[in-house]
Amino acid sequence: xxxxxxxxxxxxxxxxxxxxxxxxxxxxxxxxxxxxxxxxxxxxxxxxxxxxxxxxxxxxxxxxxxxxxxxxxxxxxxxxxxxxxxxxxxxxxxxxxxxxxxxxxxxxxxxxxxxxxxxxxxxxxxxxxxxxxxxxxxxxxxxxxxxxxxxxxxxxxxxxxxxxxxxxxxxxxxxxxxxxxxxxxxxxxxxxxxxxxxxxxxxxxxxxxxxxxxxxxxxxxxxxxxxxxxxxxxxxxxxxxxxxxxxxxxxxxxxxxxxxxxxxxxxxxxxxxxxxxxxxxxxxxxxxxxxxxxxxxxxxxxxxxxxxxxxxxxxxxxxxxxxxxxxxxxxxxxxxxxxxxxxxxxxxxxxxxxxxxxxxxxxxxxxxxxxxxxxx
Ligand SMILES: [Fe+2]
Ligand SMILES: [Fe+2]
Numbered sequence: 168x169x170x171x172x173x174x175x176x177x178x179x180x181x182x183x184x185x186x187x188x189x190x191x192x193x194x195x196x197x198x199x200x201x202x203x204x205x206x207x208x209x210x211x212x213x214x215x216x217x218x219x220x221x222x223x224x225x226x227x228x229x230x231x232x233x234x235x236x237x238x239x240x241x242x243x244x245x246x247x248x249x250x251x252x253x254x255x256x257x258x259x260x261x262x263x264x265x266x267x268x269x270x271x272x273x274x275x276x277x278x279x280x281x282x283x284x285x286x287x288x289x290x291x292x293x294x295x296x297x298x299x300x301x302x303x304x305x306x307x308x309x310x311x312x313x314x315x316x317x318x319x320x321x322x323x324x325x326x327x328x329x330x331x332x333x334x335x336x337x338x339x340x341x342x343x344x345x346x347x348x349x350x351x352x353x354x355x356x357x358x359x360x361x362x363x364x365x366x367x368x369x370x371x372x373x374x375x376x377x378x379x380x381x382x383x384x385x386x387x388x389x390x391x392x393x394x395x396x397x398x399x400x401x402x403x404x405x406x407x408x409x410x411x412x413x414x415x416x417x418x419x420x421x422x423x424x425x426x427x428x429x430x431x432x433x434x435x436x437x438x439x440x441x442x443x444x445x446x447x448x449x450x451x452x453x454x455x456x457x458x459x460x461x462x463x464x465x466x467x468x469x470x471x472x473x474x475x476x477x478x479x480x481x482x483x484x485x486x487x488x489x490x491x492x493x494x495x496x497x498x499x500x501x502x503x504x505x506x507x508x509x510x511x512x513x514x515x516x517x518x519x520x521x522x523x524x525x526x527x528x529x530x531x532x533x534x535x536x537x538x539x540x541x542x543x
Contacts, residue, residue, distance in 0.1 A: 178214040186210040221463060223495035224262040225270045227479035232300070232489035239277045239342055253286060254279050255345060258467075258491065263350070270493035271465025272351035273444075273518060278332075279342050280305070285333035288363035294397070294441045295324040295347040297332070298469055298514055300489055304338015307331070309401055311371030314378070316343075319405030319471050321431075321514065325397035325441050329368050344469055344491065346516045348443045377401045381434050396442045398433035403446075405471070409512065412450040423538070424460040424501070426451040439520040446516040451475060451504035458538030459501035462530035466494045466517040473511025475504045481543030499533055499540050 179187045188194070188210045201207055235256065242254040257276035258269035269275035278297075280286070282304060298321040299305055305316040309330045314322055324330035334341045352358040373379070380388055381400040384407075393399045412427050421427045428449040431440050439445035448471065451457070459478065468477075474487040480498040485505075494500045504511040522528040533540060 177211050180214045186213040221497040225260045225495035226262045227482060228260055229484040229492040230258055235277060239279050243279055243281060248284055266350040268350040269467055270495055273465050273467055274347045274349040275467050276345045277342055278345050280334045281340050282334050282338045283336040286331050287366050288329050288331035288368045290327055290329050291360045292326055292358045293347045293349045293352045294326040294443050296516060297322050298344045300342045300344060302339045302341030304335035305341040306333055308368060308370060312377050313370045313374045314402040315375060322402045323397060323440055329363055393435045398440045400434055403431050408448050423458045425449050426455050426457055443521050444516055445520045449513050451502055451511045453510060454504060454507050456503040457501050459499045459533035459540050461497050461499045463496050463527055464517055464519040464522040465496050466515050468492050469514045471512040471514045473506055473509055475511045477502045478540050481540050483542055
């Protein structure tokens with residue numbers, strides 16, 4: 168039975184406490200009998216399914232914006248929004264193509280919309296965010312809250328919310344990065360998708376009311392209640408974010424691994440912006456080179472400002488504004504700002520809220536070579 172033989176790779180390890188059973192004719196016949204009953208002996212696969220440490224099937228990838236941009240814009244000529252639903256070029260990690268994942272259990276794509284276009288309102292179980300890369304006039308409506316969006320702003324469209332995107336008629340072609348947990352929700356076999364019965368939803372609040380209500384530092388509207396699993400703020404603007412990083416940098420040495428790093432939070436709880444996806448913005452000071460660390464959880468970075476490089480799993484990736492790169496779970500990574508005079512900013516989103524909620528978060532500093540990887 169050649170098919171069973173392929174499945175029955177024997178992952179033996181000659182280590183106390185690990186499975187190490189050699190194949191014999193008698194055992195192979197026994198394994199065949201087990202297979203007919205839709206069962207199998209654990210000791211042939213135990214070392215594979217319980218690795219000593221996480222083994223990501225994702226590989227580190229850098230997606231250069233200057234390579235992708237023209238292809239993203241070309242989709243406008245080739246497919247209509249009516250037919251395609253959304254014109255998105257998604258980031259397809261070579262190790263994760265079966266799940267359309269950019270890294271780990273995260274999906275990411277670049278979406279383009281022209282002035283006057285509006286996408287159909289819909290809701291899904293996956294949680295999403297958009298990070299605006301270029302263009303003017305972009306907006307998103309989430310459960311009746313309309314939010315105007317500029318470059319480097321990001322907006323949430325959480326699990327279960329009605330949402331739609333558009334670009335104002337007087338705007339310009341807009342490109343943004345979509346980030347979702349689609350692969351995770353599909354793996355959990357919990358994904359639903361609904362198109363809004365009216366195709367569009369009504370705006371039921373003053374434009375940008377979530378910012379007016381929830382984006383006032385250190386202040387919470389008296390009596391305002393919010394118990395949902397995501398941030399009521401929904402939109403996070405670049406201006407105040409950059410200012411916060413610059414202010415924080417005046418009073419901290421920063422993290423040895425990330426420089427000046429701030430998490431976007433739910434203003435009610437102080438926790439992550441959504442249940443499954445967290446986000447942060449970090450600032451690398453001129454010439455800053457961080458030390459390497461690794462942790463469980465997958466991260467997608469988008470260069471919001473500046474240029475530099477990251478070493479991920481021993482490989483160097485040079486990035487500039489608008490480039491996107493990923494760090495797979497448990498991969499060593501360190502970042503460097505290539506400019507001696509300008510700061511560099513990296514937006515990131517990740518599944519660390521999932522890791523933390525499930526008790527799976529673990530982090531480790533790179534001990535050798537003064538905390539820096541050697542290039543492989
Ligand atoms: Fe959506
Ligand atoms: Fe990290």
